[in-house]
Amino acid sequence: MLEVKNLCISYGKKKDKKTVIDDISLTLDKGQIISLLGSSGCGKSTTLNAIAGFLEVDSGDILYNGQTWLDTSTQKRNIGVVFQDYALYANKSVYQNIEMPLKMLGMNKKERKEKVETIAERVGMASFLNKQVSLLSGGQKQRVAIARAIVKNPTVLLLDEPFSALDAALRKGTRDWVHDLVKEMGIPTIMVTHDQEEALSMSDYIYLLHDGKMACEGNPYDLWNLPCNTYTAKFVGNTNIINYNNKTIGVKPQDVLYQKTSKLLGIGILIRMDYAGDDAILIYQLEDGQEIKMIKSAHSDIKEVVELYGRRLIEFDENGNLIKEREVKLTPMLNSLTLEIEGVI
Structure with a gap:
């Protein structure tokens, strides 16, 4: 050894x-x-x-x-x-x-x-x-x-x-x-x-x-699945790191979806699209100016303005270190949408 x-x-x-x-x-x-x-x-x-x-x-x-x-x-x-x-x-x-x-x-x-x-x-x-x-x-x-x-x-x-x-x-x-x-x-x-x-x-x-x-x-x-910190998450898997309600959330591009789930990330406006063979790499800008990357089939319907959802989210603390996997649930509020972190997946 x-x-x-x-x-x-x-x-x-x-x-x-x-x-x-x-x-x-x-x-x-x-x-x-x-x-x-x-x-x-x-x-x-x-x-x-x-x-x-x-x-x-x-x-x-x-x-x-x-x-x-x-x-x-x-x-x-x-x-x-x-x-x-x-x-x-x-x-x-x-x-x-x-x-x-x-x-x-x-x-x-x-x-x-x-x-x-x-x-x-x-x-x-x-x-x-x-x-x-x-x-x-x-x-x-x-x-x-x-x-x-x-x-x-x-x-x-x-x-x-x-x-x-x-x-x-x-x-x-x-x-x-x-x-x-x-x-x-x-x-x-x-x-x-x-x-x-x-x-x-x-x-x-x-x-x-x-x-x-x-x-x-x-x-x-x-x-890949449980990166120690935000640096690892971005380097291994090119994970999106976004701030929502003062919580640091990570979601991989392939886990960003159009389909409705309980994990709403926000409304995104398409600002860039790159082709990578059968896949399209899409960059959306959220309402607060944050950008989020998504990977989707280049042969599918690509939307310019759309609600974006996360299939699997992970949470980091204020120092950028992994806390644990969390289930992010959508809570409707008057004229706005917020995220609540509840429970472990």
């Missing part, structure tokens, strides 16, 4: 020191895939580099099976890393790239050959072993990078934005392939990504970072 405990990292000299990782803790169990999710500059790649041994830490600890790694070199940690740009040797063959970490371990030529051929077969690159890397497609390069990272049977596999260089058509299929491969091989894996869809679909557990701190953590279901 890998543990990161109360990790703190800063850059710069004493007077200009900037804290980039502030008290981050996480756990990775055998065979598990976890994600470090967050926007650019939140500290996720810095955390990954510290785990790999590329960076020194100010305080905290990184432990593997209960033993500290802080005094252990990157090579002795036996970590496999797949970088965002793959970092392959373009002028060398597929075989030479995959073989490289085995040569660094001092493995003999015969054993290296067996391992390279076995892993190349596993990642679907056996027929390309003699081909120069510069002649490969993006998807093929990624397979070589994955093969190179896992050929030495690493203690932990680190994936730094592994799918960002692929076009949309390749991304999902490659994501599924990588997930199945590391699960089949039982390699504990940490993936860094800014893409919530990647994190939700691949991970057993997700750590959401914001400004170097842990914003929220949980399994994909909980992060």
Whole structure:
């Protein structure tokens, strides 16, 4: 098991020191895939580099099976890393790239050959072993990078934005392939990504970072349905956060409806509509000026002025932290409509 405990990292000299990782803790169990999710500059790649041994830490600890790694070199940690740009040797063959970490371990030529051929077969690159890397497609390069990272049977596999260089058509299929491969091989894996869809679909557990701190953590279901706070709600699921009667309410775009329920959000005027294939992303402005996003079939009846209802609402406190799921009931009043929060769903 890998543990990161109360990790703190800063850059710069004493007077200009900037804290980039502030008290981050996480756990990775055998065979598990976890994600470090967050926007650019939140500290996720810095955390990954510290785990790999590329960076020194100010305080905290990184432990593997209960033993500290802080005094252990990157090579002795036996970590496999797949970088965002793959970092392959373009002028060398597929075989030479995959073989490289085995040569660094001092493995003999015969054993290296067996391992390279076995892993190349596993990642679907056996027929390309003699081909120069510069002649490969993006998807093929990624397979070589994955093969190179896992050929030495690493203690932990680190994936730094592994799918960002692929076009949309390749991304999902490659994501599924990588997930199945590391699960089949039982390699504990940490993936860094800014893409919530990647994190939700691949991970057993997700750590959401914001400004170097842990914003929220949980399994994909909980992060989607019960976000810890308004930041998480907006980042994971693009949740609408609206104020109604001094209560902070969250509702996902796909849970905003035309159909009448007991959960009236208000009367909305359509101010923008974007097409996304079969879906339309609609932005409505409520009577008080707040905006609310809705996702609806692009082939359905889209209304310009309409009452908007919420299928499922969650409530946050004055600090933006999740209280719990609430049922929001409509209470008719003279010339106006108000929301009352009553009971737990």
